[in-house]
Amino acid sequence: MNGNATKEGFTLWMTGLPGSGKSTLAGVLKTKLENEHGMRVEILDGDEVRKGLSRDLGLSREDREEHAWRVSFVSKLLARNGVVSIVALISPYRTSRESAKQVIGPERFLEVYVKASLAVCEMRDPKGLYAKARKGEITNMTGIQDPYEEPTDADIVVETEKGGPDASAALVIQELQRRRKL
Ligand SMILES: Nc1ncnc2c1ncn2[C@@H]1O[C@H](COP(=O)(O)OP(=O)(O)OP(=O)(O)O)[C@@H](O)[C@H]1O
Numbered sequence: 001m002n003g004n005a006t007k008e009g010f011t012l013w014m015t016g017l018p019g020s021g022k023s024t025l026a027g028v029l030k031t032k033l034e035n036e037h038g039m040r041v042e043i044l045d046g047d048e049v050r051k052g053l054s055r056d057l058g059l060s061r062e063d064r065e066e067h068a069w070r071v072s073f074v075s076k077l078l079a080r081n082g083v084v085s086i087v088a089l090i091s092p093y094r095t096s097r098e099s100a101k102q103v104i105g106p107e108r109f110l111e112v113y114v115k116a117s118l119a120v121c122e123m124r125d126p127k128g129l130y131a132k133a134r135k136g137e138i139t140n141m142t143g144i145q146d147p148y149e150e151p152t153d154a155d156i157v158v159e160t161e162k163g164g165p166d167a168s169a170a171l172v173i174q175e176l177q178r179r180r181k182l
């Protein structure tokens with residue numbers, strides 16, 4: 001604990017291919033930020049948001065952009081109330097990540113590229129969606145039928161093929177400390 005009650009909130013916007021590790025990393029980071037750094041943290045996970053706030057949206061480009069916009073709006077409200085939000089959202093389009101940055105405020109927004117190759121993500125296939133996409137049972141799968149626009153200027157790049165979730169979380173924490181966010 002180091003008395004972060006007075007610190008402003010910020011957003012860790014985690015983008016990456018399905019299976020790259022966004023949700024896993026978000027969970028580990030939340031625990032660390034709460035228990036070791038005294039932060040208040042909320043996870044905005046794409047899958048969860050799609051069950052509620054975005055339940056009317058599909059997977060078209062337009063709907064993915066709307067989904068990201070809604071998440072950025074909630075994230076902005078949290079940040080201005082001192083809450084750290086960890087967004088775990090594929091957010092495949094560069095333009096929607098850029099607009100999230102503008103909605104939230106560039107000084108409170110960190111883009112985290114949760115990076116793993118398509119081959120590794122497909123091998124992990126934690127939800128079995130790549131297999132379904134290859135069989136044509138689902139369409140609009142990011143990385144298979146739909147594009148993923150890699151970040152070119154992410155604030156933090158976490159290569160999840162190079163270490164487990166704890167090592168990845170430690171790297172993010174180190175970077176946050178370096179930037180005086182913690
Ligand atoms: N360094 C790491 N960080 C996070 N996950 C990792 C790491 N190394 C291996 N993994 C594994 O990769 C898988 C990532 O799955 P996860 O559900 O977190 O992906 P996701 O990016 O949230 O996918 P989706 O976009 O489909 O929700 C898990 O099985 C996790 O254990």
Ligand SMILES: [Mg+2]
Pocket residue numbers: 022023024045047088
């Ligand atoms: Mg996930």
